[in-house]
Amino acid sequence: MKNLHPVYFVFLSILHGFVFAPPKYPPSPKHAIQPVASFTAPTISIQSGTFQTITVGPVTGAEICQGQSLVLEATASPTPFRYNWYLDASYIGTGNTISVNQEGDYTARAADASNVEGADSAPITVFVNQAPAQLSIQCTGSASFCNSTPITLNAQLNTGQRATYQWFLNGSPVATGPSYSTNVAGNYTVQATNYCGNLTSPVVTLNQVTAPPTGLSVSAAGGATQICSGDNILLSTTLSSGSSVGYQWYLNSLASPISGATNSTYSATAAGNYLVQAFNGCGTVQSSYNLTGGSAPTSTTLLNTSPTLACQGTSVVLNATQVGANILGYEWYRDGVLVRNTTISSALFTQSGLYTVRAFNNCGPSPISNAVTVGIVSPPQNTSFTF
CATH class of the missing domain: 2.60.40.10 (Immunoglobulins)
Incomplete structure (x- = not known):
């Protein structure tokens, strides 16, 4: 089986x-x-x-x-x-x-x-x-307190967990914990310690102030009101009064702070309404500056046909048009050499040659236009016949 x-x-x-x-x-x-x-x-x-x-x-x-x-x-x-x-x-x-x-x-x-x-x-x-790394002291506003009102300092640790903190004032220990509230001026540091190591923060100098800043204004280098593509325009602030002042710049809205823009000046690279706040422990003052956007003309075109002829002793009118805004003028060229600047889009010429033109504004010139040949023709001479 x-x-x-x-x-x-x-x-x-x-x-x-x-x-x-x-x-x-x-x-x-x-x-x-x-x-x-x-x-x-x-x-x-x-x-x-x-x-x-x-x-x-x-x-x-x-x-x-x-x-x-x-x-x-x-x-x-x-x-x-x-x-x-x-x-x-x-x-x-x-x-x-x-x-x-x-x-x-x-x-x-x-x-x-x-x-x-x-x-x-x-x-x-x-x-x-991990051992503590990238330790800093953060505080609300500038590193100052108003009269005797305390300010809170916070330890900011980017790397490392389960740390303990020791605060120092002018090198002497004053408190423990991740934050410290104080109204004593001086140089503060904090040390973070965990099982893997320890690290001391950079020094933050805390000052006492008695009044808020006043009279904040903003100006642009050269009085510029327009910013062109690729430009950098330096914006600067002035104050009538104020000490231990911190700054924060914004673009178009206080809801849009510019990262890292915390100095009294800022190099603008785009159009918009730039707002800046100056502050200390006693208060804040604000101002703004508007930059409009702009760009060079994208093209210029000569409207005349080529060739254009005229008799000697007369002139030829060349007319141009362009694509672009805020035109300041026109550069006219004969045989590649600049021969005239005008603020209007037409010009008179009395010499023969190959003519081109380009429009320009605050942001620069357009590319060179198409070329038009101008010919100035002499009249025929008197001729006598003998029979």
Whole structure:
């Protein structure tokens, strides 16, 4: 019967009073939780590495610095065929130990030879930190306070987490925490410290003022009111009074501060209404300056046909048109040499040659126009005949 097809074998088996059951094959390996009664959930411990134990919110874990690693070890009873490791529920490897350097929750599962797994171990949380970097002191308005009204200084740390802060006034410690409120003039710094290192900010000098700035005005270099494509126009401020003044420039709206534009001058590169605020701890004053946009004419065209002829002693009128606004004048050329400037689009000429023209405004000239040939013709001489 061993050569019979399985269907025939089942049929014959039924006829003889017994039922054939197909063989059972072990499941294919997979990484899924299938509790196995013979395994207890593994216990994870840290075998090696430099770390500190910290609590972040409700979670207590191991903190390491960027570039460091920890070796985690799993144990279970009875000892399983293997341990499968997971980071935030994603499979990352096997073995009774594993070296880790990423932040997250690590768990292990005991597994048999078919990779059937037991329950998750209790997680161990790893936090990864960096040494403090890019530390600065931020304050509302200028670095000044009005009379005896306190101003709040804030520590701004761009790189590094879980830092503590120490404030210094003229080199002496005065307070701790990420912010400090004070009405004492002097030189302030703050030091940020975490497990991976420490950093001291640049100095901020805090001044006391007694009155707000007044009489703010804005002017443009050369009195410019128009800005052309590619231009830079320097805008400058003046104040009637004020000390320890800070500045902020805006374009078209106070809702649109210009990033980094915090000096008393600003180099404008676009058309618009430029607003500037000058302020200290006692108040703010505002002014504005408007620059209209402009561009050079894009083309100039001579309307005359070529050639254009005239008799000697008379003149030829050449007429031009252009594409562009705010035209200031026209440059006329004969045989490539500038021979005349006019403020209107026509000109009289009495000499033969190849004429071109270009219009210009505050932003520059247009390209050279098409060329028109002008010919000045002499009248015929008197001729006598002898018979």
